[in-house]
Amino acid sequence: MTLDINVKKLKKNAFRQSKVRGETASRVRCPGGEIDVDSLQRVVDIARKYGKGMVNITNRQGFEIPGIDLADLEEVNKALQLIIENRNVNQEEYNGGYPASGTRNVVACPGKQLCPFGCYDTKKFAQEIDKAIFPNDHHVKIAFTGCSNDCAHVRLNDFGILGQTEPQYDKDRCIGCEQCVKYCKKRSVGALEIVNGKIERDTNKCVGCGVCVIYCPTRAWTRSEEDYFRMVLLGRTGKKNPRLAEDFMKWADHDTIKKVICNVYAYLDEYMDRAAVESKEHIGYIVDRTGFEEFLKYIMKDVTPNPECEIQGRIYWGGKRYDQSNELRQSMFRFSEREE
Amino acid sequence: MGYLLSKDQFGEAMRQLGNTYRIFAPVRKKGEGRFKGVDVVRYDFVSDASEIELTVESDYAFKEFMLPLSETLFFFTENQVKEADIDERPVIVFLRSCDMHAVKRLDHMYLENGSEEDWFYRRRRDLVKFVLIGCSKSFDDCFCVDMGTNRTEDGYVFSVDESEGMFRCDTPDPAFAEAFAKAGGTEADVEPWCVTENQKAVTVPEDIPLSIYSDELWDEYTKRCVNCGRCTIVCPTCTCYTMQDVFYTDNGKVGERRRVGGSCMIDGYTDVAGGGQYRKTNGERMRFKVLHKIHDFRARTGYDMCVGCGRCDMVCPEYISFSNIINKVADAAGKEAGDDK
Ligand code: SF4
Ligand code: SF4
Ligand code: SF4
Numbered sequence: 312m313t314l315d316i317n318v319k320k321l322k323k324n325a326f327r328q329s330k331v332r333g334e335t336a337s338r339v340r341c342p343g344g345e346i347d348v349d350s351l352q353r354v355v356d357i358a359r360k361y362g363k364g365m366v367n368i369t370n371r372q373g374f375e376i377p378g379i380d381l382a383d384l385e386e387v388n389k390a391l392q393l394i395i396e397n398r399n400v401n402q403e404e405y406n407g408g409y410p411a412s413g414t415r416n417v418v419a420c421p422g423k424q425l426c427p428f429g430c431y432d433t434k435k436f437a438q439e440i441d442k443a444i445f446p447n448d449h450h451v452k453i454a455f456t457g458c459s460n461d462c463a464h465v466r467l468n469d470f471g472i473l474g475q476t477e478p479q480y481d482k483d484r485c486i487g488c489e490q491c492v493k494y495c496k497k498r499s500v501g502a503l504e505i506v507n508g509k510i511e512r513d514t515n516k517c518v519g520c521g522v523c524v525i526y527c528p529t530r531a532w533t534r535s536e537e538d539y540f541r542m543v544l545l546g547r548t549g550k551k552n553p554r555l556a557e558d559f560m561k562w563a564d565h566d567t568i569k570k571v572i573c574n575v576y577a578y579l580d581e582y583m584d585r586a587a588v589e590s591k592e593h594i595g596y597i598v599d600r601t602g603f604e605e606f607l608k609y610i611m612k613d614v615t616p617n618p619e620c621e622i623q624g625r626i627y628w629g630g631k632r633y634d635q636s637n638e639l640r641q642s643m644f645r646f647s648e649r650e651e
Numbered sequence: 652m653g654y655l656l657s658k659d660q661f662g663e664a665m666r667q668l669g670n671t672y673r674i675f676a677p678v679r680k681k682g683e684g685r686f687k688g689v690d691v692v693r694y695d696f697v698s699d700a701s702e703i704e705l706t707v708e709s710d711y712a713f714k715e716f717m718l719p720l721s722e723t724l725f726f727f728t729e730n731q732v733k734e735a736d737i738d739e740r741p742v743i744v745f746l747r748s749c750d751m752h753a754v755k756r757l758d759h760m761y762l763e764n765g766s767e768e769d770w771f772y773r774r775r776r777d778l779v780k781f782v783l784i785g786c787s788k789s790f791d792d793c794f795c796v797d798m799g800t801n802r803t804e805d806g807y808v809f810s811v812d813e814s815e816g817m818f819r820c821d822t823p824d825p826a827f828a829e830a831f832a833k834a835g836g837t838e839a840d841v842e843p844w845c846v847t848e849n850q851k852a853v854t855v856p857e858d859i860p861l862s863i864y865s866d867e868l869w870d871e872y873t874k875r876c877v878n879c880g881r882c883t884i885v886c887p888t889c890t891c892y893t894m895q896d897v898f899y900t901d902n903g904k905v906g907e908r909r910r911v912g913g914s915c916m917i918d919g920y921t922d923v924a925g926g927g928q929y930r931k932t933n934g935e936r937m938r939f940k941v942l943h944k945i946h947d948f949r950a951r952t953g954y955d956m957c958v959g960c961g962r963c964d965m966v967c968p969e970y971i972s973f974s975n976i977i978n979k980v981a982d983a984a985g986k987e988a989g990d991d992k
Binding site for chain 2: 423427429430431476482483484485486487488490507508521524525526528529530531533534536
């Protein structure tokens with residue numbers, strides 16, 4: 312049978328173009344990397360019935376079901392309905408599958424639900440953001456991680472959110488055992504010092520990881536009631552200039568973070584290069600064109616950051632510029648030419 | 652003699668007592684546990700009876716009033732010394748039966764151990780009266796029955812059992828009973844609840860042979876224990892402290908002496924001048940702690956130091972069970988006795 316498929320539409324509907332002609336893969340979105348067993352069972356059922364009995368786990372915490380016949384798209388979309396509803400993903404057309412794929416699945420590490428170091432409910436925040444921004448065709452990557460360990464690798468995303476707690480010290484419960492000092496040094500940044508038997512915290516150095524709170528045996532250290540966040544911006548992988556996201560804000564509150572993320576879409580509507588290949592461009596390259604000031608103007612629109620929030624006015628990114636040089640820094644020989 | 656009271660009546664009785672007494676009781680501190688969103692139940696002063704956590708065992712013990720985690724004892728300058736002031740209003744302390752038995756251990760250590768009483772302990776101890784919290788059920792880690800601390804017959808000014816908003820109070824002390832009558836309580840015969848069975852059973856060995864010192868059972872704890880000291884800090888009968896002499900830096904001749912909680916599990920406890928350390932490994936520290944709790948103290952006083960509250964098991968981040976160690980020691984002692992026969 313001759314196939315006549317609108318590939319652009321196919322991709323927007325969250326199906327991948329496969330290298331095997333006539334086949335596709337269905338990309339299952341799981342905001343916050345969370346899936347209930349009924350949805351998981353449905354993934355299995357689809358893979359068994361329409362695919363090849365195998366499922367790929369994606370880097371962004373979704374599932375990809377390969378080996379689907381392009382003739383089965385409608386049936387697969389119907390089968391996806393249960394997952395879309397259970398995962399509370401916004402949809403435009405009942406039984407129509409996923410309405411967009413540009414804005415990627417919002418990633419989250421386990422966070423406070425499971426991890427001892429998690430400073431907030433990463434999954435809940437990720438799902439709240441997904442609800443606010445999806446569906447959208449703009450290529451935006453957002454990830455949430457519970458603490459400064461960054462297990463979710465948020466620094467490879469356009470918007471990376473890291474949890475912070477502001478440690479509260481009750482000197483009357485402190486016995487001066489110095490375990491907080493020791494573990495802050497060993498597992499974190501070394502922001503604590505014992506002075507005259509009590510602890511002093513270098514508030515500028517402290518990253519808000521909460522390690523001191525976890526190791527203090529007396530509850531002299533406890534967490535702040537308020538959740539705080541560090542936001543890092545515009546990290547990416549890729550051919551031209553892969554780089555880690557850089558600090559933009561620290562000690563920001565929930566609302567500030569949410570507003571800034573949502574604001575980026577107006578900027579993209581305005582400045583995205585319509586002629587970009589597959590209408591896909593990393594935000595960072597757009598910012599190179601418009602200048603950071605313009606980007607800042609958009610993302611900070613109507614945002615009143617909480618008083619504790621500290622913001623970086625200028626950001627410089629690193630990473631290698633392969634469009635300028637593909638040289639290795641030191642290598643002067645080829646392995647095969649090495650002397651015996 | 653006793654009273655049955657509604658929640659409001661009990662609250663009213665506590666308000667009246669609050670005119671004279673400060674109330675030191677287990678309180679649920681929201682989100683103040685080790686991990687995000689996890690509560691801790693520890694002692695604090697309360698201004699209203701509704702703040703008192705009566706349904707679960709506290710993570711930290713009542714001893715923090717008599718033995719604050721950190722207390723300035725006195726101030727010094729050149730050749731003068733002045734004791735630090737404390738709030739001298741009397742205090743009622745809410746505690747469970749196991750903890751009531753712990754009071755006797757603390758008193759022994761601070762008032763009867765050696766030729767002098769500890770003046771700083773004494774002045775706090777004299778402010779305290781105890782309120783017994785009845786136990787309707789045993790908690791997961793309790794082993795009070797085998798330690799003989801599940802029952803408390805005296806030593807309390809009143810007791811409290813709470814169930815579904817009703818309060819039962821035994822009021823042996825007439826001075827306190829008055830507040831319950833005034834609050835509108837109904838007179839009744841009340842015997843405080845106590846448990847007669849625990850999920851956890853321990854066998855405390857009568858005699859422990861010296862060979863236990865080199866038994867390999869301790870080696871496991873050298874590897875597992877992270878010497879954080881939590882088990883001792885939460886223990887109602889651990890009494891060790893250390894001193895901090897602090898000189899105010901601007902002057903250098905003026906300062907204060909503080910007493911802070913110490914722990915035989917934490918680094919530094921057996922450090923001596925010259926850099927020596929008697930018990931280096933965590934297994935050795937565990938041996939010292941366990942034998943002190945279930946043997947050495949008894950050898951001097953006739954009763955065990957451990958009261959079986961189970962807090963050490965409840966709080967250990969490495970899931971080390973002190974009660975299981977007691978049973979392991981009993982097994983090792985039993986084997987030894989068997990070998991002798
Ligand atoms: S929050 Fe982290 S960085 Fe800050 S003092 Fe505690 S351990 Fe150190
Ligand atoms: S760990 Fe806790 S008790 Fe120990 S020195 Fe630090 S704050 Fe004080
Ligand atoms: S037994 Fe557990 S609580 Fe006690 S010092 Fe060792 S690790 Fe800490």
